[in-house]
Amino acid sequence: AQTVTQSQPEMSVQEAETVTLSCTYDTSESDYYLFWYKQPPSRQMILVIRQEAYKQQNATENRFSVNFQKAAKSFSLKISDSQLGDAAMYFCAYSNNDMRFGAGTRLTVKP
Amino acid sequence: GAVVSQHPSRVICKSGTSVKIECRSLDFQATTMFWYRQFPKKSLMLMATSNEGSKATYEQGVEKDKFLINHASLTLSTLTVTSAHPEDSSFYICSARDRVVNRDTQYFGPGTRLTVL
Numbered sequence: 001a002q003t004v005t006q007s008q009p010e011m012s013v014q015e016a017e018t019v020t021l022s023c024t025y026d027t028s029e030s031d032y033y034l035f036w037y038k039q040p041p042s043r044q045m046i047l048v049i050r051q052e053a054y055k056q057q058n059a060t061e062n063r064f065s066v067n068f069q070k071a072a073k074s075f076s077l078k079i080s081d082s083q084l085g086d087a088a089m090y091f092c093a094y095s096n097n098d099m100r101f102g103a104g105t106r107l108t109v110k111p
Numbered sequence: 112g113a114v115v116s117q118h119p120s121r122v123i124c125k126s127g128t129s130v131k132i133e134c135r136s137l138d139f140q141a142t143t144m145f146w147y148r149q150f151p152k153k154s155l156m157l158m159a160t161s162n163e164g165s166k167a168t169y170e171q172g173v174e175k176d177k178f179l180i181n182h183a184s185l186t187l188s189t190l191t192v193t194s195a196h197p198e199d200s201s202f203y204i205c206s207a208r209d210r211v212v213n214r215d216t217q218y219f220g221p222g223t224r225l226t227v228l
Contacts (some may be wrong), residue, residue, distance in 0.1 A: 018193070033215040035216070041147075042221070043204075044219065044222070045155075045204065045219045046219075050216055059198070087134060091154060096215075096218070097214050097215075098157065099145070099157070099217055100157075101154045101155050101208075102154065103153075103154050104153075104154050
């Protein structure tokens with residue numbers, strides 16, 4: 001079974017600084033998708049960024065970028081120029097038909 | 112685009128009653144919808160996968176007779192919690208997968224907080 005591991009239960013970053021959230025996963029599949037979702041206090045799950053495993057190029061979405069290392073099965077999220085609104089739970093997810101989530105990382109942004 | 116609604120957002124019911132939660136994809140067709148349960152400060156736990164026009168597939172340990180899922184159209188799936196008990200109190204989240212665009216991406220509803228007294 002596929003598993004997703006987020007080893008950082010909590011992270012903190014100063015406003016305007018950069019923070020990296022870690023994620024590793026385990027799979028025997030070669031074709032799959034990886035995601036980062038954000039869950040603010042409202043509990044609405046918001047898609048942050050998406051990566052297709054067959055693409056070598058790392059996905060970017062404005063201030064959000066990933067470091068996808070397929071051989072190492074690593075998928076970290078970098079948030080640049082952190083803003084107060086970035087404070088939330090961040091979930092890493094793996095999908096090959098079904099989606100599996102990591103335990104989440106709670107990000108605090110200090111003003 | 113890719114908006115998913117969920118209704119109701121919050122429900123309180125008495126033990127032994129049944130509660131229905133609706134999940135709708137508003138601007139896209141979803142052949143597949145998913146139902147998750149989330150405990151406080153925990154991750155999402157997949158309960159079942161709902162395919163339009165066919166029976167839902169339940170994860171191990173999820174009682175299919177207790178959590179009835181119906182996916183009658185490409186834009187609507189319902190979860191009915193039958194004979195609810197206090198231990199069923201939780202946050203339930205649905206998601207939908209666009210059958211045309213970004214087929215592996217799930218878009219989530221805002222969730223339903225169920226409290227069983």
